[in-house]
Amino acid sequence: MKRIYFLLYFVHVAISGIAQDAFSEKSFDIASMEQKGHARLFENARVNAPAASDNYDVKYYRGEWEVDPAIREIKGKVTMYFKMVTAGQTVSLDLMNDLTVSGVSQHGNSLTFTHSGNVLQISLPTVMPTGVLDSLSVTYQGVPATTGFGSFIVSSHGTPAVPVMWTLSEPYGSRDWWPCKNGLDDKADSIDVFVTHPATYGTSAYRAASNGLLKSETAMPSGKIVTHWKHKYAIASYLVCFAVSNYEVFDNSVLIGTTTLPMKTHCYPESKATFQAGTQNVLDAMVLYSNLFGEYPFIKEKYGHVQFGWGGGMEHQTSTFIINIGESLIAHELGHHWFGDKITCSSWEDVWLNEGFATHLASIYMENKYPANILTSRAFEINNITSQAGGSVRVDNVNDPNRIFNNRLSYYKGSHLLYMLRWIMGDVNFFQAIRNYQNDTSLEYGFTTTANLKGHLETVSGKDLTYFFDQWYTGQGFPTYQVEWYPSGNNASIKISQSTSHPSVPFFRLPVPLLFKKPSTGQQKLVIVDNITNGQAFFESIGFEAESVTFDPDLWLITRNNTVTKISTSLPVVFTSFDVTCEGGESKLSWSTSSETNADFFEVQKSENGTNWIRVGIVDATGESSTVKHYQFKDLNPSGTSYYRISEADRDGKRQLTRIVQGRCEIFGDVSWKILPNPVRSTLTLNANLSDYRSATIRIFDISGKSIKSKDLDKSTELNRYSINVSDLSAGLYILDIEDGNRRKSLKFVKE
Numbered sequence: 001m002k003r004i005y006f007l008l009y010f011v012h013v014a015i016s017g018i019a020q021d022a023f024s025e026k027s028f029d030i031a032s033m034e035q036k037g038h039a040r041l042f043e044n045a046r047v048n049a050p051a052a053s054d055n056y057d058v059k060y061y062r063g064e065w066e067v068d069p070a071i072r073e074i075k076g077k078v079t080m081y082f083k084m085v086t087a088g089q090t091v092s093l094d095l096m097n098d099l100t101v102s103g104v105s106q107h108g109n110s111l112t113f114t115h116s117g118n119v120l121q122i123s124l125p126t127v128m129p130t131g132v133l134d135s136l137s138v139t140y141q142g143v144p145a146t147t148g149f150g151s152f153i154v155s156s157h158g159t160p161a162v163p164v165m166w167t168l169s170e171p172y173g174s175r176d177w178w179p180c181k182n183g184l185d186d187k188a189d190s191i192d193v194f195v196t197h198p199a200t201y202g203t204s205a206y207r208a209a210s211n212g213l214l215k216s217e218t219a220m221p222s223g224k225i226v227t228h229w230k231h232k233y234a235i236a237s238y239l240v241c242f243a244v245s246n247y248e249v250f251d252n253s254v255l256i257g258t259t260t261l262p263m264k265t266h267c268y269p270e271s272k273a274t275f276q277a278g279t280q281n282v283l284d285a286m287v288l289y290s291n292l293f294g295e296y297p298f299i300k301e302k303y304g305h306v307q308f309g310w311g312g313g314m315e316h317q318t319s320t321f322i323i324n325i326g327e328s329l330i331a332h333e334l335g336h337h338w339f340g341d342k343i344t345c346s347s348w349e350d351v352w353l354n355e356g357f358a359t360h361l362a363s364i365y366m367e368n369k370y371p372a373n374i375l376t377s378r379a380f381e382i383n384n385i386t387s388q389a390g391g392s393v394r395v396d397n398v399n400d401p402n403r404i405f406n407n408r409l410s411y412y413k414g415s416h417l418l419y420m421l422r423w424i425m426g427d428v429n430f431f432q433a434i435r436n437y438q439n440d441t442s443l444e445y446g447f448t449t450t451a452n453l454k455g456h457l458e459t460v461s462g463k464d465l466t467y468f469f470d471q472w473y474t475g476q477g478f479p480t481y482q483v484e485w486y487p488s489g490n491n492a493s494i495k496i497s498q499s500t501s502h503p504s505v506p507f508f509r510l511p512v513p514l515l516f517k518k519p520s521t522g523q524q525k526l527v528i529v530d531n532i533t534n535g536q537a538f539f540e541s542i543g544f545e546a547e548s549v550t551f552d553p554d555l556w557l558i559t560r561n562n563t564v565t566k567i568s569t570s571l572p573v574v575f576t577s578f579d580v581t582c583e584g585g586e587s588k589l590s591w592s593t594s595s596e597t598n599a600d601f602f603e604v605q606k607s608e609n610g611t612n613w614i615r616v617g618i619v620d621a622t623g624e625s626s627t628v629k630h631y632q633f634k635d636l637n638p639s640g641t642s643y644y645r646i647s648e649a650d651r652d653g654k655r656q657l658t659r660i661v662q663g664r665c666e667i668f669g670d671v672s673w674k675i676l677p678n679p680v681r682s683t684l685t686l687n688a689n690l691s692d693y694r695s696a697t698i699r700i701f702d703i704s705g706k707s708i709k710s711k712d713l714d715k716s717t718e719l720n721r722y723s724i725n726v727s728d729l730s731a732g733l734y735i736l737d738i739e740d741g742n743r744r745k746s747l748k749f750v751k752e
């Protein structure tokens with residue numbers, strides 16, 4: 001769904017850029033008015049989540065509705081086919097108390113029911129077993145409630161005014177006007193929609209639009225029309241729709257691969273010319289999205305536009321409702337048919353998987369068509385996101401439609417998370433991962449979570465993105481960078497620091513792009529530094545003597561108020577590596593530096609507890625900056641577990657410390673250790689003799705050094721043979737670490 005605010009974004013882009021959307025200014029005016037109206041709808045809007053029972057699986061709905069667009073009322077009969085997933089004698093549907101149920105039947109027999117708390121609970125005649133297909137029908141009528149975005153609206157358009165009726169059920173509004181399962185846990189495999197409506201209003205003929213393909217429009221003896229639409233794809237209840245007015249209807253088509261996809265437009269007579277002029281844009285977007293993400297998900301039916309009076313759009317499956325044919329609006333709503341319709345978020349907590357993606361797809365379309373506006377568009381999005389200090393993409397209150405559909409967070413920040421993931425992964429890997437996500441048989445035409453998306457991104461990229469989603473999806477805020485740089489011939493020393501806008505994330509880890517330029521010669525080079533710690537220093541080869549630096553020139557990152565400062569004196573020594581290894585009972589320290597023009601010497605410091613430090617040696621610095629320098633030092637007397645750090649001293653007396661590295665060098669001497677078998681399937685058996693030693697601790701680490709599990713071994717009970725269950729470990733290489741006081745030994749093993 002496209003909120004009113006989203007229209008403002010591309011209006012701004014169109015007005016500020018060279019490519020003007022002919023309908024944007026009109027969209028802006030209408031959106032401004034509708035924004036006020038819907039702000040009133042949202043005022044104090046708090047809704048309780050649906051409560052239909054989860055003991056059955058919906059297979060099919062048939063909705064038979066009788067309406068008059070001039071009267072806000074509905075009379076209906078909804079038939080549901082279902083299978084029990086747990087045997088039982090009751091099922092319940094979501095239905096607001098505002099509607100009156102006159103009867104529930106099964107095979108022509110009346111069933112007992114209760115209707116309270118917006119739940120219709122139905123008693124079946126006998127206990128129904130699992131896996132058996134059956135059906136029931138609910139007959140009801142009344143004036144629907146108004147929740148969310150209005151759910152069931154009667155309005156008018158044109159001069160003279162003509163009535164129009166439409167539904168808009170997101171997030172919980174389906175139950176306002178029809179009995180169903182209104183949650184995000186069950187899609188019907190198919191639906192039939194029958195709308196009985198007056199044939200005309202004055203001299204204008206009424207037409208009814210809905211999901212899927214038009215099967216018939218049948219004149220009744222009463223003078224009314226029954227319009228039948230059929231949709232054979234899985235569909236969430238909030239995407240079921242209908243609208244009735246004096247629509248003008250016209251057809252288009254587009255070739256997707258080898259399939260000619262029909263497109264059907266229902267628009268107001270007064271809007272026909274603009275809709276006809278703008279329809280080619282959505283056909284172009286259809287081709288673009290099909291090439292990027294796979295063919296249009298409902299290729300066997302149609303795509304449709306239905307005009308309505310709400311200030312934005314709604315991605316009803318195969319039948320998008322839109323206020324006008326604005327280019328960014330239609331691109332956004334079409335994008336939902338991959339992200340939101342085919343694959344639907346399984347909780348409104350994850351609505352960004354619908355709205356963030358649709359917003360991003362609209363950006364892809366606009367950037368593809370209007371490349372001159374790329375930076376303007378991205379800057380507007382970033383400025384919107386960073387206009388407030390906090391707020392997470394994860395929705396923290398799914399009972400508040402305002403929070404679910406927060407344009408700054410669910411739409412814009414969700415969209416720009418995808419920009420950053422593209423930046424981190426590269427477009428080739430990113431789009432491959434998204435295609436895999438779209439084609440995942442466990443997700444397609446069903447429901448999804450952020451974890452599902454993350455898994456596909458990690459599989460293709462080979463990167464662990466847990467840190468990213470912790471910081472950008474769950475966490476709040478954004479970083480502000482302070483970049484200091486110093487030119488050194490054809491090289492540059494760089495120091496990157498950051499502050500964050502919200503305490504939930506003390507540091508944002510990102511690859512940071514810096515564009516080094518020499519305007520006098522036209523030379524430039526993009527340097528990407530992987531910023532993983534605050535105050536991190538880098539030494540980069542530029543290839544020319546840079547005169548200026550631009551931070552994030554293509555605006556991939558969510559940041560604000562960054563500063564780039566060229567300093568007049570050299571930066572401190574840049575440590576490019578620091579490591580401690582054990583060789584023959586001695587601790588070997590190795591470190592590398594770059595850009596050490598001012599360096600005098602390195603003081604090697606050691607501690608037994610990481611707090612109290614002593615000097616164990618000094619290594620002279622070369623004091624050169626042209627190339628990376630490598631240094632080594634050996635501690636001949638390590639004492640079990642020791643901690644090391646390097647204190648670099650400048651010629652002017654300033655000091656700089658490295659990070660602290662732990663060294664474990666003394667081993668168990670004559671103790672014989674062996675892992676059998678190796679590789680290990682489920683149980684690791686360790687053969688050893690600890691009869692002369694104290695109790696020991698065994699720890700298992702993965703290859704990255706992350707502790708997986710530990711076990712204390714007591715020699716009084718486990719002298720020679722120890723078994724550890726490792727069946728819960730994933731296949732791969734692990735390190736088994738045995739420590740007894742100051743003595744230590746490490747062994748590698750492979751988990752099959």
